[in-house]
Amino acid sequence: MLLVGWEALFFWLLTLSALFAAVFTVSTRNPVHCALFLISTLIATAGLFLLLRAEFVAGAQILVYVGGILVLFLFVLMLVNTRSEVENPFNRQDKAGAFIAALVGLALLGAVTYTQQRGGFFKTKPSADRLAIENARPDPNAPAGVISADTETLGVTLYTRAVLPFEIASVLLLMAIVGSVLLARDRRQEETYD
Amino acid sequence: MMIASGPWMLALNASPKWLESLVEQFFAYLPAWLTSNLTPTDAADFIVWPLIQIGVMLVVVLTAVAYLTLAERKVSAWIQARVGPNRTGPLGLLQPAADGIKLLIKEDVIPFKADKTVFTLAPIISMVCAFVVLAVLPYGPHYASITNINIGLLFILSISSVGVLGIILGGWASNSKYPLLGALRSSAQMVSYEAAIGLTIVSALIFTRTFSMQGIVEAQRSLGVWFVLFLFPSFIVFIVSAVAETNRAPFDMAEAESELVGGFHTEYSGFRFSIFFIAEYANMVVVSAIGATLYLGGWYVPGMDWVAAQLPEAYREAALTLMGITAFAIKCGAILYLFIWMRWTFPRYRYDQLMELGWKWLMPAALANIVLTATIYIIGKELGLVRSVEGVLQMDWQGKVYFTVAGLLAMFPILALLNAINRNSKSFNLRAQRTTIPISTRKVKLSPGVKPA
Numbered sequence: 111m112l113l114v115g116w117e118a119l120f121f122w123l124l125t126l127s128a129l130f131a132a133v134f135t136v137s138t139r140n141p142v143h144c145a146l147f148l149i150s151t152l153i154a155t156a157g158l159f160l161l162l163r164a165e166f167v168a169g170a171q172i173l174v175y176v177g178g179i180l181v182l183f184l185f186v187l188m189l190v191n192t193r194s195e196v197e198n199p200f201n202r203q204d205k206a207g208a209f210i211a212a213l214v215g216l217a218l219l220g221a222v223t224y225t226q227q228r229g230g231f232f233k234t235k236p237s238a239d240r241l242a243i244e245n246a247r248p249d250p251n252a253p254a255g256v257i258s259a260d261t262e263t264l265g266v267t268l269y270t271r272a273v274l275p276f277e278i279a280s281v282l283l284l285m286a287i288v289g290s291v292l293l294a295r296d297r298r299q300e301e302t303y304d
Numbered sequence: 305m306m307i308a309s310g311p312w313m314l315a316l317n318a319s320p321k322w323l324e325s326l327v328e329q330f331f332a333y334l335p336a337w338l339t340s341n342l343t344p345t346d347a348a349d350f351i352v353w354p355l356i357q358i359g360v361m362l363v364v365v366l367t368a369v370a371y372l373t374l375a376e377r378k379v380s381a382w383i384q385a386r387v388g389p390n391r392t393g394p395l396g397l398l399q400p401a402a403d404g405i406k407l408l409i410k411e412d413v414i415p416f417k418a419d420k421t422v423f424t425l426a427p428i429i430s431m432v433c434a435f436v437v438l439a440v441l442p443y444g445p446h447y448a449s450i451t452n453i454n455i456g457l458l459f460i461l462s463i464s465s466v467g468v469l470g471i472i473l474g475g476w477a478s479n480s481k482y483p484l485l486g487a488l489r490s491s492a493q494m495v496s497y498e499a500a501i502g503l504t505i506v507s508a509l510i511f512t513r514t515f516s517m518q519g520i521v522e523a524q525r526s527l528g529v530w531f532v533l534f535l536f537p538s539f540i541v542f543i544v545s546a547v548a549e550t551n552r553a554p555f556d557m558a559e560a561e562s563e564l565v566g567g568f569h570t571e572y573s574g575f576r577f578s579i580f581f582i583a584e585y586a587n588m589v590v591v592s593a594i595g596a597t598l599y600l601g602g603w604y605v606p607g608m609d610w611v612a613a614q615l616p617e618a619y620r621e622a623a624l625t626l627m628g629i630t631a632f633a634i635k636c637g638a639i640l641y642l643f644i645w646m647r648w649t650f651p652r653y654r655y656d657q658l659m660e661l662g663w664k665w666l667m668p669a670a671l672a673n674i675v676l677t678a679t680i681y682i683i684g685k686e687l688g689l690v691r692s693v694e695g696v697l698q699m700d701w702q703g704k705v706y707f708t709v710a711g712l713l714a715m716f717p718i719l720a721l722l723n724a725i726n727r728n729s730k731s732f733n734l735r736a737q738r739t740t741i742p743i744s745t746r747k748v749k750l751s752p753g754v755k756p757a
Contacts, residue, residue: 142422142476149469166515169458173502177465178495184472185491188484 121161128154141187149180166264320447323356324348357450361438369585370400376644383648407581410574415478418571422477427572427579430470434586437463441593442517444603444628445621449518456517457509460594461502464549467587468494471551474580475568486567489557489655496662497548497555503670504541507677508598511535511697511707521602525609526696527704530601534707537673537715539599541666543639546591547646548662550584554650555658592639593632600635603628664726672721676714680707 131150138144152175159168268276328344374389374396381388389396414423440456442449453459468491475487511531512520524530532539548555557567569580596602605627612624653661684690689703699707 140419142419142473146422146425146473165453165455166458169455169462169515173458173462173465177462177468177498181465181468181472181491181495184469184476185488188472188476188488 117161120157124154124157124161128158141190142184145180145183145187148183149176152176152180320353323353327352354450358439361443361450362435365435365438365586365589366582368589369582370404372585372588372640373403373581374399375640376647379641379644380648383645404578407578408575412574412576413571415480415571417479419477419479422473424576426470426474426477427576427583428470429473430467430583431579431586433463433467433470434583434590437590438586440517441590442521442597442602443632444625448603448625448629452516452518455515457505457515457520457594457598459515460517460590461498461505464587464590465494465498467583470580470583471568474572478568478571480571483568483570486557486570490551490568493555493557493658493662494549494551496659497545497666500541500545500662500666500670501549503667503674504538504545505598507538507670507674508535510674510677510681512598513692513697517597517602520597521604523697524601525604527699528606529704530599530604532599533704534711535599535673535677536711537669537718538677539595541670541673542595542599543642544661545666546595547643548658550587550591550643552588552643553647554652556652557655557658588640588643589636592636592643595639596632596635600639601631602635603632605631665722668725669718669722672718673714676717677711680710680714684710
């Protein structure tokens, strides 16, 4: 992907807002505010997915993370007494946390440098026909369903080429659901249903 | 196969010719550095025309929302054998304006212990999420829709799921008991029913084959049918979940007046309250528009192409657009009336009944419907009743009859499944449920001397 014009502007805008929101996510004391900044980060990332022409991933990101997971986050945060967190400024694990964060940051930096030396993310120029597809303007009077191939492509790819990760993720989620049900049931309920 | 994406992914419908020439003339007066990277066509298509459309849509939808509140009060009055608002203007038609002015000039109170930033942010989130979605709705053919994006339906679903945040944050930031309870209830409710809505839409996608809202309408136009015929069980699940999703009676847990004072917006007053109010009604409009698009053919009515073909060439497009907008408005209005009707005729569900209905009735029904619809489609394909040509479905009248009959027959296995799942708790009457569970294994044992946990 070559960054030119509006794309570059949106890229930097979204990246910087994602980064700043991410910093605020870990530096704010009030957990609900943290969750709000996390939402901003996720939405900015969804915008970056749009720039990568991954519309479905962007939509799914907002639907699943912001609409589902973060709502449940907030749900839990409201039930927990968060005042002690706000009022107590000390965290005894800050040194260990800083060390791990620095380690992960260094690893990320190394990975980026390594990839950059091997050819880079943005150095490959897209082929002419790929550019033609990307820059094509859809015909407003096109017949029905011309753009519908996208959903079909997605479905076919998900259930043929990506079927193993898909199934693994499903089994993982199923395990989480069964586990949470098992943990939530108390002994009286066990007796009732057995 | 063409994958339409790229910079024009958010492609807008082309602007009319007269606008292009107008913009071209206007360009002569602009400084060169401003116009060097921009052609007049692009400026007209991507800047001027969308802004005009957005302005028109905002005015239209805000007016519609205002009169929806009046319609709600009028219909409720008729249902309860009253007259309803009739003092402001003829037939009470100026009532929304009076309400608006009243809410605007009221004092805007922010509670002393509230989280002020979040308190002010919450109504904005609600409002923005309700109105952003209007950009992708297909109001009609040609000039009548603002944008047509590939992920239209997914976009609507994801943005309306963000709208839940407005309610939760509003309830939390008030720092008060009833709003918090209302917010917790409503977030649990909306998350549960979102799952049902998402799953029921999947079975519709088997026939629409696209997320694009215009594409969904075009799919029904090319077949000449409305998908409600093929997807009747899915339509019922959608309508029930949609009422719950918009937090309306009989699912108005978020603001159950008799239990929670006012629910999540108890502490809100004046203009901020009215923003929540507008967002709620705009959400109703959006949900009814999704229903109309997915199941009732959107702006398409069988025979409208024939009518347009009778007209002279020059008027054809305009006539089609006008007919489309009218049909879309009528369909949305019908669904909205259904919502109002339901609100004033059904008693409110208890909270556990609400969760039971969401997870044990609607969710299995939607899942079973996906399996059944897919099976019906595959069988139809094997029988040669339906073909997929470059993503477009094609079928003869035999195929249409087959899918309609099969779609209606699919009700029976679904009902059998629901019956099997809920055989112990089929009755929402708690006393009837208790008699089915043996006394020895009841959750709370009331023996003397032992206090129930």
